Amino acid sequence: MTIRALVFDVFGTLVDWRSGVAREAARLLAPVAPDLDAGAFADAWRARYNPSMETVRSGARPYVDLDTLQAESLPGVLAQFGIAGVSEAVQGELVQAWHRLDAWPEVPDALRRLREKHLLAPNSNGHVRLMADLARRNGLIFDAILGAGYSRDYKPKPALYRDAVAAFGFAAGETMMVAAHSNDLAAAAGHGLATAHIARPHEHGPAGGETAPTVPVTHAARDLADLADRLGC
């Protein structure tokens, strides 16, 4: 089946969240924590990401966006690193770190190539403004922003995959989920989407990242440029 639309995981797949959050944390926390292991700080914050989303996925609370969840997680991360005295204003700036992430180097050009033949949208757990800010920062052009903001829930809940297919209106098999995470692709495949795995061996810094999918996928690509090659773009 011809692929007509590509929907993307963003954190880890299109942008390098760890380096960006570490850079901003080092800068913003320098006055109170000059010896901070900023990479470990980013990892610790990210580790709270899934449990925080689970409060929405489970139905325990109504949908709130990722900025809200990150803001709620932050005091625990600061306490974990023994950091006190961070003003609310600085905490707000730290949450904005997630809006100031850089794309992996090949992404802007590869997305331009993919856009020539396909409709493109993020299908991320990030909301509209977060996706718009990351797109603007990195010169990425999408046809729409789908994902958590559009579906008012978090991956891997079924709504995210079903809504992504329905929004563009192609068959599920004509819609490809692109992600660096096998669990995301397994969920997408369960709803009939085609899938592409992108290797991101440095997503978690020293802790690595997925170099290959652990589930069956339509394409396993070295990076987004490799996927563009495979799709004939």
Added chain:
Amino acid sequence: MTIRALVFDVFGTLVDWRSGVAREAARLLAPVAPDLDAGAFADAWRARYNPSMETVRSGARPYVDLDTLQAESLPGVLAQFGIAGVSEAVQGELVQAWHRLDAWPEVPDALRRLREKHLLAPNSNGHVRLMADLARRNGLIFDAILGAGYSRDYKPKPALYRDAVAAFGFAAGETMMVAAHSNDLAAAAGHGLATAHIARPHEHGPAGGETAPTVPVTHAARDLADLADRLGC
């Protein structure tokens, strides 16, 4: 207050629905209705637009997208013009006419200018795919697609204006609704949005269009380029 985001009505404001629908209707119905008054056909179809949306707005039925409503309205329009024997395939193509509309001439360049300083999104009664197709056809670049698809309801229901503000996360007064229709702007102003009226004297062909707002607005512009001038873009 500085305007940070612009959200746009699309049918009539950014694109010329009447000429485009008439062109496609004339082409597709030529075999069965060679003497069709295609402009009147477009007007008659458009006249069913509001009543069809009302079935969703009122809560009488769950949200369905504009393609669905246009497809449901079409047999009545055909009957009104005494046209019989239109296959389902051709009816489907007629619905696609709404995806093949041309922007008013100044729109592509004016949007590029406005995008330099503002986040931009359609806030239309059209759904994601419809907006994406119109944007691609006319070379328009948006930061997101808001509106009926995002809110699962139709203007002027409050959700459309509230969600458009919340999606970009600026204050309501930093978010400007741009439309050629005073009723849309009155509703937006009721939710605290700034408003810009765009004169479209030819929206309805011989029947004209709004040359000036009938309600108080933040800006009353001759066209979208004039609005870009007024916003210092």
